[in-house]
Amino acid sequence: MLALYYYPGNASLLPHMMLREIGAEFELRLVDRGQNAQKSAEYLKLNPSGRIPVLVDGDLVLFETAAIALHLADKFPQAGLAPALGTSERAEFYKWMIHLTNTPQAEYRAWFYPHEHVSDEAAAPAVKQASSERLNRMFDVISEQLGDRTWLLGDRFSAADLFLFMLIRWGRGMPRPPRSLPNLNALAERVLARPAVQQAIDAEGLKAPIF
Numbered sequence: 001m002l003a004l005y006y007y008p009g010n011a012s013l014l015p016h017m018m019l020r021e022i023g024a025e026f027e028l029r030l031v032d033r034g035q036n037a038q039k040s041a042e043y044l045k046l047n048p049s050g051r052i053p054v055l056v057d058g059d060l061v062l063f064e065t066a067a068i069a070l071h072l073a074d075k076f077p078q079a080g081l082a083p084a085l086g087t088s089e090r091a092e093f094y095k096w097m098i099h100l101t102n103t104p105q106a107e108y109r110a111w112f113y114p115h116e117h118v119s120d121e122a123a124a125p126a127v128k129q130a131s132s133e134r135l136n137r138m139f140d141v142i143s144e145q146l147g148d149r150t151w152l153l154g155d156r157f158s159a160a161d162l163f164l165f166m167l168i169r170w171g172r173g174m175p176r177p178p179r180s181l182p183n184l185n186a187l188a189e190r191v192l193a194r195p196a197v198q199q200a201i202d203a204e205g206l207k208a209p210i211f
Contacts, residue, residue, distance in 0.1 A: 002026035005046065005054040007033045008204040009169070011065040011105070012053030016204065017162045018072045020196035022079040028203065066101035069159050081159040089153060096152050096160040104138045104167050107131055111174070136176055139168075143181040150190070165191040169211040179211050 004019065006012030006028055019026045031037045031052050039050045046054045047063040054061060055068045057075070062068050073082035083089035110117050110131035114124040142164070146152060152160045168178040168188045179185040188211050191197055201210060 003029055003056040005029045005031050005043070005052060005056075006204070007031050007038075007052050009206055010052045011166070013166050013169075013200065013204065014065055014159070014163050015053055015055060015068045015072060017166075017197050017200045018069060018079075018081060018159055020199045021081060021162070021194070022072065022076045023196075024076060065105070066097055066163075069163065070097065073159050080157075081162075083153070083156065083158070089156070092153055093158055093160055096158075097163065100160065100163045100167060104135060104142075107135050107138060108167070108170055111135060112170075132174055132176075135171065135174065135178075139171070139178045139181060139184065143184050146183050146187065148183065151187070161187065161191055162197070164188075165197070165211070172209055172211050177211075 002019065002024060004012060004015055004026055006016055007030065010033075016028070031043060033052070037043055038047075038052055043054075044050055046056075046061055049063065051063070053065060053068060054063045055071070056062075057071070060071075062071060070082075073079075077084075082093050108131075110127055114127035114131065115121060117127045118124050149155075151157050152164060164184075165188050168184055171178040179188060192201075192210060
């Protein structure tokens with residue numbers, strides 16, 4: 001059976017939502033960040049970087065959120081969370097998955113943990129402010145690319161939309177949250193309405209406002 005090491009609302013939310021969409025049997029294994037469990041010797045054997053999530057699939061132990069998402073899309077093609085291999089639509093899917101993990105997801109590190117980017121704690125607020133401004137520009141670009149389409153791939157729902165939903169959710173406490181962009185808000189509402197997403201949110205005990 002698949003096992004997902006998670007913490008509520010963390011990057012593990014993406015593969016958790018995907019597993020619910022797929023309808024696969026899996027076990028959720030809580031990594032209690034409140035107790036710094038992600039830095040425990042036991043967890044570091046799974047992911048030496050000490051970050052969440054990790055997916056265990058038989059003998060495969062996989063970390064990195066985007067890698068887990070791509071593995072699940074490939075392992076369960078019948079779920080339709082990615083277009084067919086070798087198609088231009090699949091290339092567009094890769095583009096969005098890589099962009100989301102390399103650009104806004106990576107930038108959130110400076111927003112949430114500005115102290116990691118300075119040697120003088122007094123500079124942390126400036127790092128956070130600059131990160132907020134960069135995130136605003138990133139979401140502006142995503143909004144422009146999305147336009148009035150239903151999903152990032154047009155009429156086709158994919159794991160990329162779940163990824164974007166998670167990133168929109170992470171920005172709910174920003175001075176200008178991503179949901180303030182009407183088309184991003186509309187996409188997030190469409191994702192939130194999906195039964196599998198509701199199941200993941202309920203299982204993790206996430207409370208309103210969701211995004």
